[in-house]
Amino acid sequence: MRERARASVDALEHLVGGLGTAVMAIAALFWLLAVLVLCLGGVGLLLVPGTLRIVRSVADRERGRLSRWGPDVLAPAPVPDRAMIALRDPAVRRELAWLPIHATFGFAVGLFGLGLPLTAVQMMTFPLWYTLVPPDGAPGLVWWNIDGLPDAIVVALTGVLWLALLVLGGRWLARVQAWPGRRLLSPAPGTDLTLRVAQLTATRAAALDAHAAELRRIERSLHDGTQNRLVAVTVLLGAARRALARDPAAGAEMLDRAQQAAEQALAELRTVVRGILPPVLDDRGLAGALDGLVAGCALPCRLDVHLPARCAVSVEATAYFVVAEALTNAVKHSGATSVTVSVRAEQGRLRLTVGDDGRGGADETGGSGLAGIRRRVEAYDGRFTLTSPPGGPTTMDVELPCGS
Template identity: 60%
Template sequence: MTTRQDAPPAGEGAGLKDGVLQTMQRAGAGIAQLTSGLSTGLLALLLVLWVAVTAVTSLVGIGLLMAPSVLRALHALAGRERARLGRWGEEVIAPDPPPTELRAALADPTTRRELRWLVRHATLGLLLGLIGALLPAAAVRDLTFPLYWPLAPEDATATSIGLGTAHSWPDALSVSLLGVSWVLISLGLTPGMARVQARPGRRLLVAGPEVDLSRRVAELTATRAAALDAHAVELRRIERALHDGTQNRIVSVTVLLGAARRMLARDPAGAEELLERAQSAAEQALAELRSVSRSILPPVLDDRGLEGALSALAANCAVPCRIDVDVPQRCAASVEATAYFVVAEALTNIAKHSGASLATVTVRSAGGRLRLRVQDDGRGGADENGGSGLTGMRRRVAAHDGTLSLTSPPGGPTTLQVELPCGS
């Protein structure tokens, strides 16, 4: 099922603006990641040369003395690369400390994988890092060439690639067109180049299956605790709602009915007034009971599915909200309820705290995972510890073994991304 709801004054221009902004953000992140990989790539090249010198001099015995230092440098550089990759994506779990004694290291699978990564990162990774650093420099150089062309020597090379000279203003302006092409290449290729640069490290530097299993056990223990905490918090919320609201209404109904029964014989008009008040209190209690029951599992999810429930949230949101849902099949009821409450809480936060003029909710289902993203163009600076409900959302998501990430730089935009398994 696919639905799209546009709330005025959002239009096609806003969607295009969001797309361009996201493309620029991805390209900027790609360039930053490639540039950070350039530093480890240079170190990897130096270490490859050191390994080669050690291997050659081992024939005369000198290299055997350097071997422990080389192995320690290899493990340290691999750890630095794991930390770098963790800053730009999913954490790369480190294996147990590998040996630094030559004979044990030659038989150690972790050391062999690190050596394979070293060679690849010193070649392909270094090359991609250089390209990632040179592309924005070339773009700036060629785009601004017409500004300083009159001051350049007559025989100076006009372009960043070392070809051609400019003898007129049309020649200088044509160089700026080359700068535009560098910008387009950066926007289109740098995210993929960053993934290619990171792939050997994510594949070769990750810990073995036995460490992954222990980490998985730890994750399941943590998510089980989060699920129990979320369940306890929800029970306390329901108990407070029933105790502070519904129970008081029902007690009031009981008191009013008793007073009306005693007044019925001597003051029928007063008894009728009390009965009207009792009826009003009973209706309020019934409304509060319905509100509590809807907060447990909104009936709109059963009646209209996730797309209808989110459309209803968008219609009632104080900030104009655009909904884009593409979920071909229904997910488990608990997963849909979690997605509903996450979006509801996120839209409430946007309306209260962000000062945004537009919110966008995107939901996709692929590969057995439900992915949703809530973005606004507000002031940003959202803080998970600031009492904005993010901790509760994280607990709900963790209870389903899902993931939640928040990006909210000062000045915006704020992006909340959640991924849930469809069948849990």
């Protein structure tokens, strides 16, 4: 039941998002029609390229919305500057076909989806205020007169049916609303995938940068910590060997110091190894590893994990380090009083959200480790989104492909 409710809220969010892009599509459609009228007099021809770019902007917003809730919808090449060349572009034609469909059908589906919970709440609470309205003033689709409390309870039961419709059919409505966009805004079959190649090239470069940065971190850890400890052990052992013959007590003291230095070097080496791939991931899985991570957080932290199956080891390690870095940032920089961590596996994607109630204003260029998180996520063809307005709160959303 809890999963069903969560899916209903998710579907409602999809529908409301689609309603927002549909409103933008309506505005763009009216402007397009106005330009077509001006073209009859020849004046509107100069406005065609800019109008097509407006349509492209609205279509890109819809592509971004669809990509957040499912497989990526790639954007095509920029709209050509010359009107005739732009109108011959298959991507532009598909966007022009999508625009009126989404402005009408998408708007109607989104409005209906938004109205479902509002109507359900209004009708379910009707017995509480039915005496304040005339007999023919019942909400929703109620056509009969309300003569008393029994009739008002019937209206409330009708509201339960509306709520059930949202719970059972919300995801279907969201898919129906998204279908024209996925059909018309996706690259046509056989389309040159140069943009995808460029995206993968950038992702590969980010992966190499992240790998190089990780190697530098490991090298610094070994050079600055473990290597110095081992050099100290070697020096102390040499001094102890020379001192044993003439001063056994001093030699024994040096051996004790050498043993302590060796133990410290071993501990630092173990820390470096854990930083490469925490053993707790193998022992307890991602859920158990995150549970131990938030338990050691200096701030009160609420963890919500739903992982029906294990993800790839590299993906789990990335998710673990993202949460660890995010919690460290929250403790050091946010001034927050609490943190929430949510991890879910849905539709082949690992979705991770870390939020805090701090002062906000987080900046990737501020040296807080956020840029490193982005590089690590994008190296796995994932998505990183940071929302941190001044005054807070701060929310970090991460999506990773959950392959096995």
